[in-house]
Structures are given as C-alpha cells and as structure tokens.
Amino acid sequence: MTDTYTDSDEYQKEIAKEYEKRVLKYSTAEVSLILQKLGITVPASAITEAVVGNVNATYLAPEIVVKIHTNKSEPEYLANKVVSDALSSQYPVVRVRAYDFYEKTDYEVLVMERARGTLLLDDIFDLSATDLAHVFRQVLAVVRQMQTILFQDFGNVNSAQSYPTYTAYLTDAFTENMKQVREQQLCDEGELRSVEEYFFKHVSVFDSETSVFVHDDLHTGNILHDGDRLTAVIDFDHPLRAPPLRVLCTLLGFIDNPSQFVEGTKDFPLYKGKNFYSLLPILKDELRDIVADPLLLRKLNILFIHNGIDLIAANWSKGLNEHIMRMIMDAELVQSDEGLVKTYYGLVLAGRQ
Numbered sequence: 001m002t003d004t005y006t007d008s009d010e011y012q013k014e015i016a017k018e019y020e021k022r023v024l025k026y027s028t029a030e031v032s033l034i035l036q037k038l039g040i041t042v043p044a045s046a047i048t049e050a051v052v053g054n055v056n057a058t059y060l061a062p063e064i065v066v067k068i069h070t071n072k073s074e075p076e077y078l079a080n081k082v083v084s085d086a087l088s089s090q091y092p093v094v095r096v097r098a099y100d101f102y103e104k105t106d107y108e109v110l111v112m113e114r115a116r117g118t119l120l121l122d123d124i125f126d127l128s129a130t131d132l133a134h135v136f137r138q139v140l141a142v143v144r145q146m147q148t149i150l151f152q153d154f155g156n157v158n159s160a161q162s163y164p165t166y167t168a169y170l171t172d173a174f175t176e177n178m179k180q181v182r183e184q185q186l187c188d189e190g191e192l193r194s195v196e197e198y199f200f201k202h203v204s205v206f207d208s209e210t211s212v213f214v215h216d217d218l219h220t221g222n223i224l225h226d227g228d229r230l231t232a233v234i235d236f237d238h239p240l241r242a243p244p245l246r247v248l249c250t251l252l253g254f255i256d257n258p259s260q261f262v263e264g265t266k267d268f269p270l271y272k273g274k275n276f277y278s279l280l281p282i283l284k285d286e287l288r289d290i291v292a293d294p295l296l297l298r299k300l301n302i303l304f305i306h307n308g309i310d311l312i313a314a315n316w317s318k319g320l321n322e323h324i325m326r327m328i329m330d331a332e333l334v335q336s337d338e339g340l341v342k343t344y345y346g347l348v349l350a351g352r353q
Contacts, residue, residue: 006263006323007272025049031059031066037105038098040064060114064097067110067237075101077110079157080236083146083213084112091145092138094234117224117231121267124220129278131228136279138230139223140286143247149213151241157213158238166206166243174199174306177313186312186321191329198333199305205298209243216240218250219261245290248283248345249303255279256348277351284349291349298337300345305332 026034028047035042042061050058050065059066069076077099084096098111124132153162154169163169178196181187215222215236222235240246253260259271284291293299308324315321332343340346 006260006320010319026057026059026068028059031068034068034105034107034109035066035111038100038109038111040098040111063114065112065114067112069108071108072102074160075108075158076237077108077158079213079239080110080112082157083149083236083239086149086213087142087145091142092230092232093142093146094232094236112234115224115232115234117226117229119221120223120225121220121262125270125274127228132276133279133282134228135223135225135230136282137286139218139233140283142230142233143215143218143251143287146215147212147244147247151211151213154209154211154241156238157236157241166209166211167203169242170203170206170302170306171200174203174309177309180313181309184313184315186315186318187325191325194333195305195309195325195328199302202298202302205295205302206243211241212244214240214242214244214246216246216250218247219254220258221261243299245293245296245299246303248287248290248300249307251283252300252345252348255283256352280349280351297340297343297346297349301332301334301340301343304328304344308332 028044028049031047032042032044042064046061047066048060050060057068059068067077078101080094081096081099084094087093088095092115094115095113096110097113098109100107100109102108120135127135153164154166155161155163163172178192181192182189215233216238217235218233222233223230224232224234255276258274258276259268262268262271290296305328308328312321312324327344334340334343341350
C-alpha cells in the first residue's frame with residue numbers, strides 16, 4: 001500500500017513517533033534479572049536493545065535474543081515455540097531456548113538462540129540476482145513446511161479463541177475492527193457501509209478451507225542468510241491458523257512494496273520506490289498449488305479489504321487511513337469477477353503490467 005503520501009517525510013516521521021510511543025522498554029538490568037529467573041545467566045552489560053521498527057521489547061545478547069511482553073489476556077510469543085518444536089530440528093527457523101507466560105516471571109518471555117547470518121533487510125540490495133533467488137526459494141520451502149502444521153480450526157495461533165471456518169474468523173475480526181473505526185470516527189460512514197456490504201456479500205468464499213500454520217510477517221527483517229544460504233526465518237509473533245493462500249498477502253507485499261515493512265525507520269530511504277518483481281516467477285513456481293486456486297483473486301480481494309480495515313482500526317496515521325480507504329473504494333469494490341484483475345493483488349500477480 002503506497003502513494004506519494006506514505007513516501008513523504010511527514011508520514012515517516014509520524015510513524016516513527018508512533019513506534020516510539022507504542023514500544024515497550026525495559027532496562028538491561030531488568031532483562032538480566034528476568035533471564036536469571038529462567039535459569040539463564042547473562043550480565044546486563046552484555047545485553048543491548050534491538051533497534052528495529054516494531055512494537056515489541058526485543059533485546060540482544062551474544063548468544064540469545066529476548067522478547068518481553070506484558071499482555072496477560074493472551075500470549076504474544078507462544079507461536080514461536082510451536083514452530084520451533086515442530087520444525088527447528090530439520091529446517092532453518094527460530095530455535096526457542098526458553099518460554100514463560102507468567103509462571104516463573106511476571107511477564108511473557110521468549111528466549112531464542114541468536115541465529116547465524118545477516119538480516120536480508122541489511123544487504124538485500126548487495127546480493128546478486130542469482131543469490132537473492134536462491135534465498136527466496138529456500139524461504140518458500142520453509143513456508144511449505146510450515147503449512148504441514150495442520151489445525152482443526154481457524155484464528156490466531158497465539159489465541160485460544162477458535163473459529164470453525166475462516167469465514168467466521170474474518171467476519172468476527174472485521175466486525176470488531178469496523179466497530180473501532182466507527183467509535184474513533186476514522187472514516188466516512190457512507191463509505192464504511194459500502195465496504196461492509198461488499199465484504200459480507202463475498203466473505204463466504206472462505207467457507208471451505210484447510211487450516212495451516214501461516215507466518216503473517218514474512219519480509220526482509222525476518223529472514224537471515226549467509227550468502228545464498230538461508231540460515232533462519234524468525235519472528236513468529238502473530239501467525240495464523242489460516243488457509244495456505246493467506247501467506248501471499250505478505251509475500252506479494254514484499255515483492256511489490258518492500259518499503260512498507262521499514263516505514264518510520266532509518267532503512268526507509270534505501271527501500272523507497274524499490275520492488276522485487278524478479279521474485280514473482282519464483283513465487284508462482286514454488287507455490288503453484290496456491291496460485292492455481294480458481295478463486296484466488298476473489299479471496300485476495302477480500303483479504304485486502306479485511307487487512308485494510310484492520311490497519312485503519314489500528315489508527316497509525318490519519319493520512320494512512322485516508323489512503324487505505326481510497327484504495328479500497330477506488331479498486332477493491334469490483335462489480336464483476338472480471339474486474340478482479342484490476343484490484344491490488346490482481347495487478348501485483350500480473351507484474352503490474
């Protein structure tokens with residue numbers, strides 16, 4: 001999701017301030033004491049705060065990465081342990097050393113082994129096209145392995161809340177987000193009614209789906225590599241029990257507009273205006289079963305609207321809210337199936353030709 005406003009310095013400063021307000025922070029001495037309660041000894045002097053554009057309290061030590069949260073209502077980090085237990089012995093994913101949810105500590109704490117390699121975020125533009133293609137294929141191989149983790153229901157992996165269909169999950173989340181948007185008066189009521197009517201008309205397209213583990217935040221900041229070899233996929237904080245195609249939302253965003261994942265950070269100028277369309281044929285090849293779904297564009301259309309309203313409800317920026325609603329109103333409320341090729345994901349899948 002991008003335009004001249006989201007590329008502007010004004011917007012980047014606004015998002016940076018929002019990160020600063022929303023991020024949790026602890027002293028390195030506090031982090032050291034928390035680790036001691038988990039039987040891990042690391043002096044405060046060896047701990048540094050991770051300087052990344054997220055809303056998690058993340059700290060680095062020579063051999064481990066620590067995340068700390070204070071939400072008692074439900075876990076934020078449990079899914080990292082789920083995927084570590086299932087795949088880390090054979091595949092390059094996060095390796096969890098310790099996890100606690102208000103049992104040994106007064107927090108939710110995730111302790112992970114510090115993966116070897118370099119963040120793709122830091123050197124992707126230095127890689128050759130061949131090396132980048134190799135790394136991307138390996139990421140998609142991990143995606144396929146994650147999708148061997150099956151569920152009987154749908155929802156957030158970290159949440160105990162369960163839905164019998166993905167339609168039911170999307171409907172509940174969309175309804176709650178629309179309630180927040182209305183309460184905060186973030187959008188025009190007439191436009192909200194149009195979006196609502198369209199969404200409820202088509203969301204049943206998800207009535208019959210398989211539920212698998214879906215990493216919902218696959219981008220350059222969550223991929224480590226050593227040359228052309230993938231060393232780890234990390235940051236499973238908000239994965240979903242969802243249909244396999246759900247992973248395309250992040251991956252197509254990664255290809256079309258990677259700058260969205262570094263908004264409000266020092267890396268934005270490097271990513272501004274860039275794309276990775278050279279990876280699109282690889283995605284279509286490696287995930288050919290997903291891309292072959294005859295209802296793919298309709299499903300992605302509904303997911304775009306769902307994700308857009310979710311972003312608006314989070315209220316990061318008035319300008320961003322207006323931008324997202326314009327994208328939905330101008331291109332997503334299509335009156336025929338033929339019009340789906342002109343939606344956001346339709347254009348991305350076509351290489352924006």
